[in-house]
Amino acid sequence: MQRVGVFVCWCGSNIAGTVDVEAVSEALKNEPGVVFSTNYQYMCSQAGQDMIKEAVKEHNLTGIVVCSCSPRMHEATFRKTAAAAGLNPYMVEIANIREQCSWVHKDIPTGTEKAIILGKAAVAKVNLNTPLTPGESPVTKRALVIGGGIAGIQTALDIADAGFPVDIVEKKPTIGGKMAQLDKTFPTLDCAACILTPKMVDVAQNENIRIFSYSEVSEIKGFVGNFDVTIKKNARFVKEDICTGCGACVEKCPMKRVPNEFNLGMDNRSAIYIPFAQAVPKVATIDPNSCNMLKNGKCGLCAKVCAAGAIDYTQKDEYINEKYGAIVVATGFNPISMDKFDEFSYNQSKDVITSLEFERLTNAAGPTAGHLERPSDGKSPKTIVFVQCVGSRCDACAEKGKEYCSKICCMYTAKHAMLVRDKYPDTEVYVFYIDVRTPGKNFDEFYRRAVEEYGVKYVKGMVGKVTPEGDKLKVQASDLIEGKQLHIDADLVVLAAAIEPDKSARPLATMLTASMDTNDFFTEAHPKLRPVESPTAGVFLSGACQGPKDIPETVSQAGAAASKVIGLLAKDKLTGNPCVAHSNELMCNGCSSCERVCPYGAITYEDKEFRMPDRTTKIRRVAKVNPAVCQGCGACTVACPSGAMDLNGFASNQIMAEVDAICK
Amino acid sequence: MQVNEHKPLIVAFCCNWCSYAGADLAGNNRLNYPADVKIIRVPCSCRVNPMFVLRAFQRGADGVIICGCHPGDCHYTSGNYYTRRRMAALFSMLDFLGIERERTRLEWVSAAEGAKFAATMNDFVEKVTALGENKRLEDLRCKR
Numbered sequence: 001m002q003r004v005g006v007f008v009c010w011c012g013s014n015i016a017g018t019v020d021v022e023a024v025s026e027a028l029k030n031e032p033g034v035v036f037s038t039n040y041q042y043m044c045s046q047a048g049q050d051m052i053k054e055a056v057k058e059h060n061l062t063g064i065v066v067c068s069c070s071p072r073m074h075e076a077t078f079r080k081t082a083a084a085a086g087l088n089p090y091m092v093e094i095a096n097i098r099e100q101c102s103w104v105h106k107d108i109p110t111g112t113e114k115a116i117i118l119g120k121a122a123v124a125k126v127n128l129n130t131p132l133t134p135g136e137s138p139v140t141k142r143a144l145v146i147g148g149g150i151a152g153i154q155t156a157l158d159i160a161d162a163g164f165p166v167d168i169v170e171k172k173p174t175i176g177g178k179m180a181q182l183d184k185t186f187p188t189l190d191c192a193a194c195i196l197t198p199k200m201v202d203v204a205q206n207e208n209i210r211i212f213s214y215s216e217v218s219e220i221k222g223f224v225g226n227f228d229v230t231i232k233k234n235a236r237f238v239k240e241d242i243c244t245g246c247g248a249c250v251e252k253c254p255m256k257r258v259p260n261e262f263n264l265g266m267d268n269r270s271a272i273y274i275p276f277a278q279a280v281p282k283v284a285t286i287d288p289n290s291c292n293m294l295k296n297g298k299c300g301l302c303a304k305v306c307a308a309g310a311i312d313y314t315q316k317d318e319y320i321n322e323k324y325g326a327i328v329v330a331t332g333f334n335p336i337s338m339d340k341f342d343e344f345s346y347n348q349s350k351d352v353i354t355s356l357e358f359e360r361l362t363n364a365a366g367p368t369a370g371h372l373e374r375p376s377d378g379k380s381p382k383t384i385v386f387v388q389c390v391g392s393r394c395d396a397c398a399e400k401g402k403e404y405c406s407k408i409c410c411m412y413t414a415k416h417a418m419l420v421r422d423k424y425p426d427t428e429v430y431v432f433y434i435d436v437r438t439p440g441k442n443f444d445e446f447y448r449r450a451v452e453e454y455g456v457k458y459v460k461g462m463v464g465k466v467t468p469e470g471d472k473l474k475v476q477a478s479d480l481i482e483g484k485q486l487h488i489d490a491d492l493v494v495l496a497a498a499i500e501p502d503k504s505a506r507p508l509a510t511m512l513t514a515s516m517d518t519n520d521f522f523t524e525a526h527p528k529l530r531p532v533e534s535p536t537a538g539v540f541l542s543g544a545c546q547g548p549k550d551i552p553e554t555v556s557q558a559g560a561a562a563s564k565v566i567g568l569l570a571k572d573k574l575t576g577n578p579c580v581a582h583s584n585e586l587m588c589n590g591c592s593s594c595e596r597v598c599p600y601g602a603i604t605y606e607d608k609e610f611r612m613p614d615r616t617t618k619i620r621r622v623a624k625v626n627p628a629v630c631q632g633c634g635a636c637t638v639a640c641p642s643g644a645m646d647l648n649g650f651a652s653n654q655i656m657a658e659v660d661a662i663c664k
Numbered sequence: 665m666q667v668n669e670h671k672p673l674i675v676a677f678c679c680n681w682c683s684y685a686g687a688d689l690a691g692n693n694r695l696n697y698p699a700d701v702k703i704i705r706v707p708c709s710c711r712v713n714p715m716f717v718l719r720a721f722q723r724g725a726d727g728v729i730i731c732g733c734h735p736g737d738c739h740y741t742s743g744n745y746y747t748r749r750r751m752a753a754l755f756s757m758l759d760f761l762g763i764e765r766e767r768t769r770l771e772w773v774s775a776a777e778g779a780k781f782a783a784t785m786n787d788f789v790e791k792v793t794a795l796g797e798n799k800r801l802e803d804l805r806c807k808r
Binding site (some may be wrong): 342 | 684
């Protein structure tokens with residue numbers, strides 16, 4: 001039994017107006033454990049707090065009940081007061097007699113009666129309180145960034161600038177991501193490579209950053225501050241530290257008919273390749289699926305021409321173990337597959353392309369060196385139809401498209417249309433749209449310029465069908481404003497495909513025990529107030545893995561994620577929340593019920609040796625809660641069939657005591 | 665007309681992040697609801713062990729209501745889904761034992777829904793009052 005002190009607050013007239021505070025403090029005097037009870041005008045004021053401190057000393061109090069406003073308001077205040085008086089801060093309970101009593105009830109007898117009951121419940125609870133000490137865990141001062149697109153690059157650079165080592169894991173042979181494939185960027189039309197490649201070089205030269213390209217994360221264990229990660233470095237059959245990126249091997253490789261992923265299959269590359277001229281790291285990679293040497297043991301030409309001797313056909317996948325304090329997910333997006341959209345004849349005609357393919361087509365470093373040529377016959381198109389929202393905002397077609405707005409398509413389509421009209425003014429350009437969405441700095445001005453200055457024909461309506469006929473594409477569409485059907489003979493049709501999270505995100509989320517929404521976008525800890533943190537402590541979100549985003553937004557989110565990581569890594573120790581679950585080993589039967597309901601993966605099992613009554617020992621599997629990972633929801637306490645799990649601060653016997661006090 | 669003199673005893677379990685804050689908001693906005701409702705704070709609605717509900721009825725409660733975050737909004741991601749399943753099973757069992765469906769309720773109240781909290785409590789108290797005193801499950805040894 002504790003020695004409890006009860007302090008009833010008047011809160012001016014806020015409480016005292018509807019509750020007879022004198023009667024409350026008098027009534028609570030008779031409760032078990034209560035040795036002191038008083039009331040005061042403002043308990044949270046300095047004078048009120050001093051009163052508590054003095055009472056603790058004078059009456060040797062071990063527990064404090066404050067009948068006042070909501071614990072959401074002043075629980076922290078009174079915990080500090082208790083700590084200053086030499087008590088454990090978790091020996092304080094608040095009875096909410098303002099928000100949940102005096103403010104919602106009108107007459108004094110009712111209010112007083114309820115306040116007394118709430119006070120009794122708090123006393124009953126505090127009698128069962130135990131002193132709690134928050135656990136501490138060390139922080140590994142190294143961050144992992146998964147994904148080397150602009151989001152990952154920016155996050156890594158910002159963290160590295162603060163002086164912390166960062167590793168980037170990128171599954172492609174080079175960092176750069178989708179932005180490296182783009183031509184120009186809206187709304188300023190500066191070229192993507194011109195602003196991205198210097199950043200890629202910065203990454204390569206930054207001594208705090210290590211790049212694991214052509215690698216993936218294969219296992220993640222541990223928790224905030226102490227993640228244990230296994231990185232699988234895929235064999236690229238080229239020694240990365242020796243290769244100079246001269247490109248002699250690429251030139252001599254006889255296997256030159258491999259579809260080039262970087263140009264989305266619109267041209268070919270060799271079996272040994274460097275994705276693009278500014279790749280970082282600039283080292284060659286052998287594609288094991290097309291290399292004759294690796295498949296049949298015949299050829300070996302690249303090894304002969306390599307002056308540095310970097311080719312190694314016997315290279316194996318390598319596994320690297322590293323510890324990290326924080327993990328940033330920056331896995332990005334991909335355009336959805338167009339296979340299910342038969343109406344646009346994407347698979348029937350080479351001249352129906354996606355917007356990302358169009359980017360490559362207009363890119364000076366692309367397959368046509370920036371000349372706008374039809375993929376089928378190389379002629380320059382005279383009529384181009386852009387179709388927006390292909391698979392986006394698709395309520396009825398959820399099985400092939402997405403319900404959400406992909407956000408970036410309106411702007412890049414305006415950009416494409418503008419660029420075409422700028423370079424080839426005699427080309428007719430149509431854009432079919434549901435709505436044009438241009439929220440963003442200088443975005444609407446940009447779209448209006450496309451319409452007003454460049455004469456792009458925007459038509460509100462959807463394209464119903466695209467049929468290849470001869471060397472033309474017959475486009476059937478409706479104009480909703482004019483209320484008529486349109487038939488356009490187009491030379492090129494560009495589909496603004498919806499974007500979706502990268503396929504690697506789902507397995508990664510499972511490894512991280514981070515949550516995702518139904519579209520496989522990572523969920524944030526709070527949609528407004530914690531937008532770059534995952535609900536899983538120590539996991540942060542950067543870029544389009546959290547939702548569709550353009551470059552400016554991605555970069556600002558990347559910076560925000562970096563600042564959160566820096567804030568975490570700057571600490572030497574993490575102080576946890578002591579109100580976490582714990583398991584009673586003697587009662588636990590190792591059934592795994594708790595593990596299954598834990599949203600954080602905080603529960604693990606270990607074999608523990610128990611001494612039996614007959615002096616033998618027995619090994620049993622028992623649950624163990626990691627207090628650094630547990631967030632204290634209590635799901636496990638209810639799932640546990642043997643009652644071994646309990647929650648600090650909200651223990652079963654404490655809640656039972658409250659129920660009893662209320663129902664007395 | 666018969667006047668029902670019985671004042672019901674109602675135990676409300678509110679999750680710390682949404683419903684307890686919603687109850688606070690009801691207070692901030694001075695939205696009245698009967699004093700028969702006594703709130704117990706829990707970190708998450710999934711912390712509510714069916715035992716607590718049974719205990720409340722055993723000790724003479726006339727109604728028990730559990731409030732949590734809206735589905736999908738749980739502070740702990742998935743806690744309220746567990747609550748939904750557990751309470752569906754528990755309430756149907758209690759119904760079988762003779763504790764009417766109107767005496768038990770699970771409601772989603774967000775931190776912004778002070779008005780919903782007050783309205784829910786008013787409605788719940790009205791329904792439970794209409795049912796009268798709860799005799800089932802009550803342990804006479806714990807008689808008030």
